[in-house]
Amino acid sequence: MQVTELTNLAIDLIDVRKTYNRRIEALRGVNIQVGRGEVFGLLGPNGAGKSTLVKIMMTLVRPNAAIGTVLGRPLGNRKKRAQMGFLPEQTRFPAFLTGEQVLNYYGALAEVPRNVRLQRTSELLGRVGLSQWARTRVGQYSKGMARRLGLAQALINDPELLILDEPTDGLDPIGRREVRTLLTELKRAGKTIFLNSHLLSEVETICDRVAILHRGLVARQGRLSELTENTMSYEIVAHGNFNAAGERIKKIGASIDGERIVIPGGKPEEVNNLIDALRAAGCLIESVNPRRVSLEDVFVEIIGEERARTAARPIGQGGEKA
Amino acid sequence: MMQFNAIVMHSFREAIDRKVFWVMILMSVIVAASMASVGFSERGVDFLFGTWTVESDFWSLRSDTLHERVGALIVGFIADNYLGKFGMLFALITTASIFPALMEPGAVDVIASKPIDRKLLFLYKYLSAMIFILLQATVFVGITFLVMGLRWRYWPIGYWSLVPLTVLMFSYLFSLCALFGTWFRRAMPALILTLIAWFCIFGVQSAHAVLIANPDFDKTGKWTRMVTAMHWATPKTQDIPEIARRIVGAADFVDIITPHADAMSETDRSDFEQAAEGNRKLTASIDPLSSIASSLAVEAFVVFLALRRFNRMDL
Ligand SMILES: Nc1ncnc2c1ncn2[C@@H]1O[C@H](COP(=O)(O)OP(=O)(O)O)[C@@H](O)[C@H]1O
Ligand SMILES: [Mg+2]
Numbered sequence: 001m002q003v004t005e006l007t008n009l010a011i012d013l014i015d016v017r018k019t020y021n022r023r024i025e026a027l028r029g030v031n032i033q034v035g036r037g038e039v040f041g042l043l044g045p046n047g048a049g050k051s052t053l054v055k056i057m058m059t060l061v062r063p064n065a066a067i068g069t070v071l072g073r074p075l076g077n078r079k080k081r082a083q084m085g086f087l088p089e090q091t092r093f094p095a096f097l098t099g100e101q102v103l104n105y106y107g108a109l110a111e112v113p114r115n116v117r118l119q120r121t122s123e124l125l126g127r128v129g130l131s132q133w134a135r136t137r138v139g140q141y142s143k144g145m146a147r148r149l150g151l152a153q154a155l156i157n158d159p160e161l162l163i164l165d166e167p168t169d170g171l172d173p174i175g176r177r178e179v180r181t182l183l184t185e186l187k188r189a190g191k192t193i194f195l196n197s198h199l200l201s202e203v204e205t206i207c208d209r210v211a212i213l214h215r216g217l218v219a220r221q222g223r224l225s226e227l228t229e230n231t232m233s234y235e236i237v238a239h240g241n242f243n244a245a246g247e248r249i250k251k252i253g254a255s256i257d258g259e260r261i262v263i264p265g266g267k268p269e270e271v272n273n274l275i276d277a278l279r280a281a282g283c284l285i286e287s288v289n290p291r292r293v294s295l296e297d298v299f300v301e302i303i304g305e306e307r308a309r310t311a312a313r314p315i316g317q318g319g320e321k322a
Numbered sequence: 323m324m325q326f327n328a329i330v331m332h333s334f335r336e337a338i339d340r341k342v343f344w345v346m347i348l349m350s351v352i353v354a355a356s357m358a359s360v361g362f363s364e365r366g367v368d369f370l371f372g373t374w375t376v377e378s379d380f381w382s383l384r385s386d387t388l389h390e391r392v393g394a395l396i397v398g399f400i401a402d403n404y405l406g407k408f409g410m411l412f413a414l415i416t417t418a419s420i421f422p423a424l425m426e427p428g429a430v431d432v433i434a435s436k437p438i439d440r441k442l443l444f445l446y447k448y449l450s451a452m453i454f455i456l457l458q459a460t461v462f463v464g465i466t467f468l469v470m471g472l473r474w475r476y477w478p479i480g481y482w483s484l485v486p487l488t489v490l491m492f493s494y495l496f497s498l499c500a501l502f503g504t505w506f507r508r509a510m511p512a513l514i515l516t517l518i519a520w521f522c523i524f525g526v527q528s529a530h531a532v533l534i535a536n537p538d539f540d541k542t543g544k545w546t547r548m549v550t551a552m553h554w555a556t557p558k559t560q561d562i563p564e565i566a567r568r569i570v571g572a573a574d575f576v577d578i579i580t581p582h583a584d585a586m587s588e589t590d591r592s593d594f595e596q597a598a599e600g601n602r603k604l605t606a607s608i609d610p611l612s613s614i615a616s617s618l619a620v621e622a623f624v625v626f627l628a629l630r631r632f633n634r635m636d637l
Contacts, residue, residue, distance in 0.1 A: 020636065058435040061636040081437035088435070092428030094332070096339040108328035109436040153432060 010036045010161050010192040011057070013068040013075075018052050018061060018216075026052040027063070028216040034209070039183065039193045041203035043299060044213035050196040051089050053213070054163050057194075058086050071161055082111055085154035089165040089196075091146060095139030099130055099149055102138055103156055110157040117156060124152040129178060143170040151179065155186075162186065164195040168202055180206055200296045212299060214306045220298075227298050232266035233291045236275065240283030248277045259286075266290075325438050326446050333420065333450035334457075342416045346409070350462040353404060358469045362388065380581075389476045393572025396481075400466070402563040405459065405488045410559075411517075413458065413492050414499055417451045418513040421503030421632075430637045444504075444632045448625065451496055452489055459488040483569040487562050490614065494557030495520055497621040501628040504635075520559070526552050527560040534607050535600030557620050561613040564605060576601050 011034035018027040026049045034040040044050050055061040059076045066075050073080045093102050100121055107117030125134050128148035133141065141149065147170045154162060167183075168176045183193060183206050197203050203210055204224065211221040220227060237260055242249065249256065252270050254263040263271055275285060337343050361368040364384055366377040379385065424430060424447055434440060463485050471477040498519045503512035530553040533539060533546045540546045567574070576598040583591055 060434050078437055078439055086435040088431030090428040092426055105332055108324050
């Protein structure tokens with residue numbers, strides 16, 4: 001049923017379009033669905049339109065066209081923002097306030113009752129590792145500290161849906177790990193998280209599903225495993241003369257690089273058959289390793305494909321796979 | 323209400339964090355102190371806390387009309403110049419950054435993503451500027467009221483009307499500042515354009531005043547009609563001192579000088595009488611209610627433009 005479907009989706013965006021200043025086509029018809037409790041990663045090179053999309057969800061940017069719902073309500077619903085938390089790509093906090101005062105101020109704007117927000121302020125400052133700095137003016141915070149405060153600010157209303165634009169931007173490796181841990185905890189608590197990133201490794205470690213945005217269109221969307229499975233490969237290292245198995249190697253599209261044979265795809269039968277052929281030819285097998293292609297490889301491949309295609313014909317809609 | 327309080331408190335903190343706020347308070351104290359250095363006795367006027375006395379029948383406690391005339395000076399100096407020009411300028415300098423600061427990238431993203439209506443966010447910010455000026459004006463009027471009462475035994479209750487009137491005058495100008503601020507998203511251009519607009523507003527009102535006081539300057543009446551039409555669509559900042567004077571119950575400036583006119587030469591006196599006549603016509607032409615109503619209508623229109631822009635823009 002349509003209704004239950006809608007309520008099961010935290011984010012359901014249909015044909016979102018945005019042209020800035022009548023010239024810059026930032027989004028050209030984006031469709032994205034995110035289920036409740038999911039961690040969703042929106043990937044894309046700089047300028048792909050990631051920030052524009054989340055700003056539209058937060059009503060900071062007015063779309064030219066958009067149908068869709070966020071938390072079951074039409075895009076732009078004010079009340080629903082009370083259940084959302086947002087960390088913008090760039091944050092600038094009033095320099096004359098302390099970390100504590102900043103959270104208290106934004107908490108009030110998020111309509112969190114005073115006693116709740118006081119309690120949550122100290123709890124959140126602890127969670128993002130800023131307890132010691134609670135009474136320090138934000139003007140003295142480093143970039144990484146400001147980023148953590150930004151994250152705390154997004155959580156002040158204990159949101160159901162968390163939208164993060166480049167959450168680990170400006171953080172050092174330790175900070176990044178802490179953020180990942182925090183996000184994992186939030187996921188366990190049942191929160192839906194939508195994050196933008198151009199850092200693939202981030203997305204790979206925490207996201208359930210991803211979409212790859214390229215020049216305002218979703219080039220791919222799906223589970224991480226779906227996106228990477230076609231690009232799984234095996235690597236056999238063997239010694240001896242491979243010529244006798246040449247026929248077989250050619251047939252399965254494997255390539256030879258010295259003593260290495262790389263078999264594309266994820267079929268163990270093919271690998272076993274090849275091993276049999278190699279053994280029959282008297283070769284000595286040293287090792288067999290599955291190699292999962294990283295999201296980065298997929299990303300580079302997709303973006304490369306899309307770039308090649310854009311010149312020739314319009315890019316296909318999101319969600320489809322070649 | 324929670325959001326309103328938070329925004330007003332925040333704007334207040336933002337303001338007191340800036341030096342110009344304290345400069346304004348300091349200036350108020352200096353003005354009050356210099357007023358306190360002047361006193362009136364049975365003999366005349368004491369300056370510099372009594373170190374120098376000028377004997378006068380007229381400017382002494384013996385005169386029945388002393389307070390009316392002191393009131394005229396005070397209104398002329400405070401309502402027209404101190405609060406009306408100097409104070410306005412400083413108030414605009416302090417508040418010109420309110421909208422640009424609100425819309426700064428990184429700042430606005432956080433605020434506007436909270437569950438607050440954008441139109442309300444704008445109006446709350448607008449109101450917080452008013453509340454800020456209300457505080458400044460109250461401090462100033464409060465201490466100068468005490469000075470006048472304690473030093474001069476002059477307790478004009480109507481003097482307190484300068485608090486709302488100052489806020490009113492400021493709001494005429496701040497609407498423009500808010501419009502320019504939302505348009506350019508930078509404080510400096512907003513301030514400069516507001517000052518230019520104020521200068522134009524002042525020009526229209528001055529031209530109007532000249533034509534009202536001297537009807538024979540414009541024989542055909544063409545200019546008068548044009549300037550009157552423009553005057554209607556202008557926030558009438560210059561009417562505020564006259565409105566204040568009436569509420570305070572102070573004498574008109576002309577009336578203060580009139581008793582001295584006998585001592586003038588023949589030509590000076592005829593010039594003075596002509597000027598006084600023009601001034602009376604001008605004063606008579608000011609109707610507080612329609613002046614304020616038409617000015618507020620202009621302000622509302624300007625605020626509407628700023629609000630619409632703010633509501634539609636990509637932040
Ligand atoms: N406020 C704006 N005005 C005009 N163009 C903009 C604005 N914001 C973004 N853009 C343009 O829209 C495109 C997408 O930008 P953005 O959404 O920030 O991408 P991303 O976050 O993926 O790097 C870019 O070409 C950018 O220059
Ligand atoms: Mg971005």
